Amino acid sequence: MFLLLNLYIIQAAVLCNKFVHARDMVRETSLYYDQMSSTVPRALRIMWEAEVSRAESQRVKDPSVMDIIGARETRIDPSPDPIPSHSSRAGSDLQWLSLALSIEERQ
Numbered sequence: 001m002f003l004l005l006n007l008y009i010i011q012a013a014v015l016c017n018k019f020v021h022a023r024d025m026v027r028e029t030s031l032y033y034d035q036m037s038s039t040v041p042r043a044l045r046i047m048w049e050a051e052v053s054r055a056e057s058q059r060v061k062d063p064s065v066m067d068i069i070g071a072r073e074t075r076i077d078p079s080p081d082p083i084p085s086h087s088s089r090a091g092s093d094l095q096w097l098s099l100a101l102s103i104e105e106r107q
């Protein structure tokens with residue numbers, strides 16, 4: 001009986017700690033969102049939130065409405081200049097990074 005009671009106490013303490021951690025995370029993300037949102041003009045933020053709400057309400061019928069930003073095609077040099085490196089390992093890493101950035105820009 002005593003062991004079972006200790007187990008319940010430990011589980012309750014773990015749950016309380018997880019709750020406190022989750023509450024703190026919500027507070028931090030809310031502050032971060034508020035800070036990020038404050039850099040965008042209010043009218044633009046309201047318009048964007050309306051577009052998101054509209055898209056979310058229609059996404060079951062037409063998933064393409066979720067493309068709010070809309071990919072814009074841009075011309076990119078297919079062969080970017082290589083990044084100079086001091087070692088072969090660093091050069092290899094930089095080439096992969098350059099390729100990844102190039103792919104990201106094309107999307």
